[in-house]
Amino acid sequence: MIDEVENALKSMDSYTVLLKGAPGTGKTTYAITLLEKLCQDDTGGVYISTRIDPTVLYKQFPGLESRIPARSIIDATQSEFSESEYQVLYEDVMSFLRSVYGLVAEEDVKILIIDSWDAVSFQIGRDNNVSAEKLEISMLDIARKTKTRLLLITEYSESRKLDYLVDGVVRLDKEVLEGRTVRKLRIDKLRGFLVPHTSYPFTLEAGRFTRFGTTAGELGSGRHRLIKRNSKSSYSTGMKDLDMIIGGYPRGSFVLLEIADDSLSQSYRPVLFHTIANFLLNDNGVVYMPEEGYYSSSVKQLLREYVDEEVLTRHLRMPTISPGESTDPCLFQIDRADSLESYMEKHLEICDTLKKPVLHVIGLSMLSTHPEEEMRKMLSEMVSLIRTTEDVLIGILKPSTKLKNEIREMADVHLRFVPISGTINVYGIKPYTILYNIAPMSTNNAEYHQLKFTPFL
Numbered sequence: 001m002i003d004e005v006e007n008a009l010k011s012m013d014s015y016t017v018l019l020k021g022a023p024g025t026g027k028t029t030y031a032i033t034l035l036e037k038l039c040q041d042d043t044g045g046v047y048i049s050t051r052i053d054p055t056v057l058y059k060q061f062p063g064l065e066s067r068i069p070a071r072s073i074i075d076a077t078q079s080e081f082s083e084s085e086y087q088v089l090y091e092d093v094m095s096f097l098r099s100v101y102g103l104v105a106e107e108d109v110k111i112l113i114i115d116s117w118d119a120v121s122f123q124i125g126r127d128n129n130v131s132a133e134k135l136e137i138s139m140l141d142i143a144r145k146t147k148t149r150l151l152l153i154t155e156y157s158e159s160r161k162l163d164y165l166v167d168g169v170v171r172l173d174k175e176v177l178e179g180r181t182v183r184k185l186r187i188d189k190l191r192g193f194l195v196p197h198t199s200y201p202f203t204l205e206a207g208r209f210t211r212f213g214t215t216a217g218e219l220g221s222g223r224h225r226l227i228k229r230n231s232k233s234s235y236s237t238g239m240k241d242l243d244m245i246i247g248g249y250p251r252g253s254f255v256l257l258e259i260a261d262d263s264l265s266q267s268y269r270p271v272l273f274h275t276i277a278n279f280l281l282n283d284n285g286v287v288y289m290p291e292e293g294y295y296s297s298s299v300k301q302l303l304r305e306y307v308d309e310e311v312l313t314r315h316l317r318m319p320t321i322s323p324g325e326s327t328d329p330c331l332f333q334i335d336r337a338d339s340l341e342s343y344m345e346k347h348l349e350i351c352d353t354l355k356k357p358v359l360h361v362i363g364l365s366m367l368s369t370h371p372e373e374e375m376r377k378m379l380s381e382m383v384s385l386i387r388t389t390e391d392v393l394i395g396i397l398k399p400s401t402k403l404k405n406e407i408r409e410m411a412d413v414h415l416r417f418v419p420i421s422g423t424i425n426v427y428g429i430k431p432y433t434i435l436y437n438i439a440p441m442s443t444n445n446a447e448y449h450q451l452k453f454t455p456f457l
Helices: 003-011 027-038 054-060 093-106 117-128 132-145 161-165 240-246 269-281 296-303 309-315 323-327 340-354 372-389 404-410
Strands: 015-021 045-049 073-075 111-115 149-154 168-177 180-190 199-203 254-259 285-289 316-320 331-333 358-363 392-397 413-420 423-430 435-440 451-455
Touching: 003 015, 003 027, 003 168, 003 180, 015 027, 015 132, 015 161, 027 045, 027 054, 027 111, 027 149, 045 093, 054 073, 093 111, 093 117, 093 132, 111 117, 117 132, 117 149, 132 149, 132 161, 180 435, 240 451, 254 372, 254 404, 269 285, 269 296, 269 309, 269 358, 269 392, 269 451, 285 340, 296 316, 296 331, 309 316, 316 340, 340 358, 340 372, 358 372, 372 392, 372 404, 392 404
Parallel strands: 015 149, 015 168, 045 073, 045 111, 111 149, 254 392, 254 413, 285 316, 285 358, 316 331, 358 392
Antiparallel strands: 168 180, 180 199, 413 423, 423 435, 435 451
């Protein structure tokens, strides 16, 4: 979605937006996607290309001809070899302005995109010694007098006078996070409109601009549908997209889910809970020690949104220090003062009663309340155990957890969750993956809940 900019261009009779960004940040893809959206209601839209001719543009965006009519893509490359039926030819500033004015007036154009404005101002200024400022003012004047919504694309990043003349300024940036590409749209100005968020991550997957707007707290929850039975070599993560990305969780592996920033709070939990739910629906056992500060009984209530109570009763076990809660068949009694060695003994007893492959889940921040040597010993024993039983151990690593570096070294699978402009995203360290945004998956069946992992491309 391109909500704010799209809304501004749709709402006003005349509105001018400057789109800025370095080469390769996705400006053309953004403009094409915006043109498609704005022309859905038979609104006249025109894209003037000054850098590449339409035939190349159609090759870059397969299927574009079926979505945007040929008359809406205008060739302004000034190439002598252009075969385009629709062209804008100019020799000086007046001929360019006349051509544009005639185009928007005669064809009743409501949305005009010029990609790029740099090429026009450079060509005209070089040949005619015309100031860029005069050309810009004239262009904006035409847009206002013809009531045209205008999007000018430029590759300069610094502030210039044009930034103050237009109604809106939007920037596309490409950054690097731990060697992974992060794309961001930033709204610097949108005169007359409320901008709830000034920065959005986005992707250019499949040649289309898609903005990520789901916040970390909006992943939602709901009934889990069994994704697939376990294979001889791995267990499903409970999410089809994540299975495709990393191939599932190998049998006998230690899986580390690292929360890079405390601002994510518990928003990663739908990812963990879908894994737990899929194990439970595979008739496997789950022993889950929640993170510090959370009661097992309250976490169990959250899991009831994913699977039925009967499934939890048969397969889920969680520790509790409350004598009153130990009557719940899902909860087993422990003493707060017990050492980790004592807990480990109780944990193994519970696993034996389940008599099946077990998913062990440990909130590592809970272990951090014990001495480091106890913590180190327990984790080593747990990892050795799952190697022989072909179970899976999932550890939740938060910034406050002790022995972080040692724990990272022990992991067979290491996924890192990071916040970007309020959204939740993940990338694999083991195995290496690019960055993915996490959002609820749209399904025809509202009864079930799933998560979609979209790559930053």
